[in-house]
């Protein structure tokens with residue numbers, strides 16, 4: 003297999019969140035173009051209550067469903083969809099079909115709109131275990147925006163070193179396609195599993211792999227179990243490097259041992275939509 007014949011991931015340009023504003027990083031492809039604008043409501047006590055109520059009755063509400071519900075309640079329109087004229091079920095369906103990182107971008111935007119862009123984070127140094135607090139500014143987040151707006155297909159091909167065995171046949175070239183939000187709305191990601199990296203990796207792989215050696219497939223858990231660690235790691239890296247949308251990592255230096263690290267930002271609802279204790283004191 004000649005690697006140069008493979009389809010490469012599409013290019014992106016990096017734009018800070020403050021500059022991108024209420025515009026989707028990719029968008030919803032409609033009538034030959036991407037519709038990228040969205041509108042949000044102010045996050046008032048009414049909205050907070052509605053989301054609180056949803057969470058109290060939604061035992062086992064997974065991360066994917068909760069984020070979709072937040073968007074459904076908080077957005078006035080997304081791309082071509084006028085949410086004010088749609089039923090709740092219709093809005094949730096449209097969100098579930100959107101590009102995964104577009105949904106996550108709207109969610110981050112809603113957080114900035116509701117509580118401002120300062121996000122306090124507790125960091126534990128992986129080297130010396132020292133725990134310290136930093137404040138990150140979400141408006142400074144890098145957002146990867148699709149560079150070529152005429153490209154309707156944002157998929158690419160990836161060649162495995164060891165291959166994947168399906169029905170006694172070894173296959174090597176995977177087609178990684180458009181990843182919809184409903185990849186996050188699966189039972190495996192319920193509760194605390196929503197933030198378990200291994201569970202998320204499996205959900206991402208199942209949603210992302212769309213063809214094997216050119217044949218469209220639905221990948222099963224038992225197929226993924228066959229991937230070697232080398233191939234799985236390489237594939238996950240290729241998928242995250244090619245992903246559009248917010249880069250939810252923060253760079254920092256440990257004040258004790260000076261190690262530079264890149265830490266993932268916890269965007270779960272409880273961590274994200276909670277005011278810092280400092281601002282609570284100020285409001286009291």
Ligand SMILES: [Zn+2]
Nearest residue numbers: 127130256259
């Ligand atoms: Zn340290």
